Amino acid sequence: MPGACPLSISITMNLSRFDMITLQADFTLTIRPMALEDLPAVQEIDRLSFTLPWPASSFRYELLENEHSQLYVAEAQHPNGQKTIVGAIVVWLVVDEAHIATLAVHPEYRQMGIGMRLLISALRAAQQAGMQIATLEVRAGNWAAQALYHQFGFQVVGKRSAYYQDNHEDALIMTLPKIDEKILAQVEQELQKKINRR
Numbered sequence: 001m002p003g004a005c006p007l008s009i010s011i012t013m014n015l016s017r018f019d020m021i022t023l024q025a026d027f028t029l030t031i032r033p034m035a036l037e038d039l040p041a042v043q044e045i046d047r048l049s050f051t052l053p054w055p056a057s058s059f060r061y062e063l064l065e066n067e068h069s070q071l072y073v074a075e076a077q078h079p080n081g082q083k084t085i086v087g088a089i090v091v092w093l094v095v096d097e098a099h100i101a102t103l104a105v106h107p108e109y110r111q112m113g114i115g116m117r118l119l120i121s122a123l124r125a126a127q128q129a130g131m132q133i134a135t136l137e138v139r140a141g142n143w144a145a146q147a148l149y150h151q152f153g154f155q156v157v158g159k160r161s162a163y164y165q166d167n168h169e170d171a172l173i174m175t176l177p178k179i180d181e182k183i184l185a186q187v188e189q190e191l192q193k194k195i196n197r198r
């Protein structure tokens with residue numbers, strides 16, 4: 001049962017295109033660029049995660065046509081060799097700003113640090129591509145995601161009233177004023193410590 005796996009990260013390698021994390025226990029996690037064959041799994045995670053999931057055509061467009069888009073997946077490799085896509089992030093890079101367009105982790109793999117890993121890798125890649133700041137919109141009631149973003153230093157800078165079509169919930173606009181490798185390394189270290197304590 002993957003949701004019950006105790007995770008213990010033993011090695012972290014920061015590479016520009018592939019961040020590999022070896023987990024001592026139940027699976028090895030790799031953060032890598034999204035590929036066309038990942039789309040069905042990514043769409044399923046999106047469908048399980050949002051009341052207004054993206055249409056399949058949106059992911060295809062982002063992957064194949066939008067040159068400003070960077071897309072990553074978190075892939076778990078189990079001891080029997082089986083690989084599972086467990087999370088995804090899409091970031092738009094425009095001028096000096098990285099806009100987090102979507103981030104989701106499969107419900108069975110949540111609260112294991114995978115969302116943080118995806119965001120660390122995506123922000124690091126964005127910074128290496130010259131981005132200075134990061135922004136996103138998040139539902140006002142999505143405390144879990146807001147707590148995650150706060151750990152990176154994102155601050156609420158505005159609100160879009162009744163932004164979401166399904167329930168007219170407000171969107172909070174959150175901004176990270178400077179994408180700073182020192183902060184990313186610090187967040188990564190804290191996550192590592194937390195996992196080591198489990």
Ligand SMILES: CC(C)(COP(=O)(O)OP(=O)(O)OC[C@H]1O[C@@H](n2cnc3c(N)ncnc32)[C@H](O)[C@@H]1OP(=O)(O)O)[C@@H](O)C(=O)NCCC(=O)NCCS
Nearest residue numbers: 049103104105110111112113114115116138144145147148
């Ligand atoms: C938000 C989401 C991506 C987090 O992914 P995750 O892999 O579970 O997150 P992590 O395990 O990396 O958690 C990192 C931090 O997020 C926050 N967090 C995550 N889940 C939380 C929860 N259920 N309640 C409170 N805080 C939570 C905490 O601050 C946590 O740090 P902590 O463990 O030190 O408390 C995931 O819950 C998800 O896919 N949600 C549905 C889609 C969504 O809301 N996406 C964001 C759109 S803006």
